[in-house]
Amino acid sequence: MNALARIQQFLLCETPDTWIKTATLSENQGLLLLDHANCEKKAASTAITLMYRYVGDFEMMHKMSRLAREELRHYEQVMQIMEKRGIAYEQITPGRYASELRKPVRTHEPGRFVDTLIVGAIIEARSCERFAKVAPFLDEELQTFYLSLLKSESRHYEDYLHLAKKAAEGADIRERIQVFLEVEKNLIESADTEFRFHSGVLVS
Numbered sequence: 001m002n003a004l005a006r007i008q009q010f011l012l013c014e015t016p017d018t019w020i021k022t023a024t025l026s027e028n029q030g031l032l033l034l035d036h037a038n039c040e041k042k043a044a045s046t047a048i049t050l051m052y053r054y055v056g057d058f059e060m061m062h063k064m065s066r067l068a069r070e071e072l073r074h075y076e077q078v079m080q081i082m083e084k085r086g087i088a089y090e091q092i093t094p095g096r097y098a099s100e101l102r103k104p105v106r107t108h109e110p111g112r113f114v115d116t117l118i119v120g121a122i123i124e125a126r127s128c129e130r131f132a133k134v135a136p137f138l139d140e141e142l143q144t145f146y147l148s149l150l151k152s153e154s155r156h157y158e159d160y161l162h163l164a165k166k167a168a169e170g171a172d173i174r175e176r177i178q179v180f181l182e183v184e185k186n187l188i189e190s191a192d193t194e195f196r197f198h199s200g201v202l203v204s
Ligand SMILES: [Fe+2]
Pocket: 040, 043, 070, 071, 074, 149, 153
């Protein structure tokens, strides 16, 4: 099974066709890229936060450092496309997705660390699934770019999941993963009021 197939099997639902339709409307192209740029920036920032908060595990620190560099590279690539297309980098509010997904994160350690890593794995997995699903409907440049992201985003998913298992020190984390996957499925399939990279089903 390839990496994308593993991710599709891991997530509880696929991106609804209605999201794809909204994302490919020409009037939403700028917003898609702008929110995508913000997501890459946030992904880098989250990894750096983990490097600060949990020192000691060299494997984790190396993986997070590399991940942050890759996300910043993606951020630069999205900005390049925005600049070329004359899309202004405006301040927009983030969607509900990440903040809602983080709500069940436990407040004590090591639960907080394990859960944060699980959330990281799920966000990477969804991003990968969404890039793959929307790519065929985009113009050639975006299609090539989005497909080029699949490889690193799927590795990020695997890395986060591996680190979550390691952080749990032998405890079974399947139940925790399930908790977050169910919240995630709901965020993807339920009605949402604003279009973002990780938004649900748009209602006007
Ligand atoms: Fe990325």
